[in-house]
Amino acid sequence: MEILTGIGLASSAxxxxxIPLLAAGLLSRFTDVLSLGPGWQWxxxxxxLGILAVLLVVEFCADKVPALDxxxxxxQTLVRPASGGIVFGAGATATTGEAAAAAEAGGGVDVxxxxxxxxxxLFFHLLKALVRLMVNAVSxxxxxxxxxxxxxxxxAVLSVLAVLLPVLVVLFxxxxxxxxxxxxxxxxxxxxxxxAAADGGGGPHSRRVAGGA
Numbered sequence: 448m449e450i451l452t453g454i455g456l457a458s459s460a461x462x463x464x465x466i467p468l469l470a471a472g473l474l475s476r477f478t479d480v481l482s483l484g485p486g487w488q489w490x491x492x493x494x495x496l497g498i499l500a501v502l503l504v505v506e507f508c509a510d511k512v513p514a515l516d517x518x519x520x521x522x523q524t525l526v527r528p529a530s531g532g533i534v535f536g537a538g539a540t541a542t543t544g545e546a547a548a549a550a551e552a553g554g555g556v557d558v559x560x561x562x563x564x565x566x567x568x569l570f571f572h573l574l575k576a577l578v579r580l581m582v583n584a585v586s587x588x589x590x591x592x593x594x595x596x597x598x599x600x601x602x603a604v605l606s607v608l609a610v611l612l613p614v615l616v617v618l619f620x621x622x623x624x625x626x627x628x629x630x631x632x633x634x635x636x637x638x639x640x641x642x643a644a645a646d647g648g649g650g651p652h653s654r655r656v657a658g659g660a
Contacts, residue, residue: 453539455609461571513588535564581634
């Protein structure tokens with residue numbers, strides 16, 4: 448179950464780097480549903496939580512502004528995989544359940560868990576960035592705030608599911624990946640049809656203008 452928790456949190460990090468980090472830190476600090484291992488308890492630190500909250504607000508705003516969202520995605524190409532590696536390691540070595548059991552669980556930092564989490568987060572980050580490019584191209588940037596809000600909501604839901612209902616993580620993560628790929632294909636086809644229509648409409652018009660001249 449802990450591995451599923453790590454997968455869910457890493458997938459969430461690919462959509463928003465800071466939501467799963469905050470979720471893991473807050474749930475571990477204030478509840479008994481998630482108890483981080485010794486190597487990851489720094490996420491519970493008030494300073495860490497405060498910094499993550501500020502970074503979340505900055506990304507939340509930047510990701511909803513056309514053009515600026517693409518700059519943010521470029522910057523996040525390193526941040527989101529790093530976040531995915533952290534939360535995968537933290538989630539996979541944590542104990543979900545009674546806090547008392549966590550004391551017996553222990554757990555250390557496993558580099559392979561971090562690498563796996565980074566790879567998962569990178570996949571969803573690239574998929575997110577590609578969907579955003581297509582949406583902005585088709586909608587002229589109008590769709591950026593809507594899609595960004597949906598991504599943040601998906602990241603939040605996935606983070607909660609990863610901790611509370613990890614058995615659903617595989618289904619939810621698969622659904623997010625399928626929907627993302629479907630959106631990319633659909634938006635690309637729509638963009639191509641729009642370009643073809645523009646070319647088809649411009650050709651005869653141009654010839655009529657030339658003939659009239």
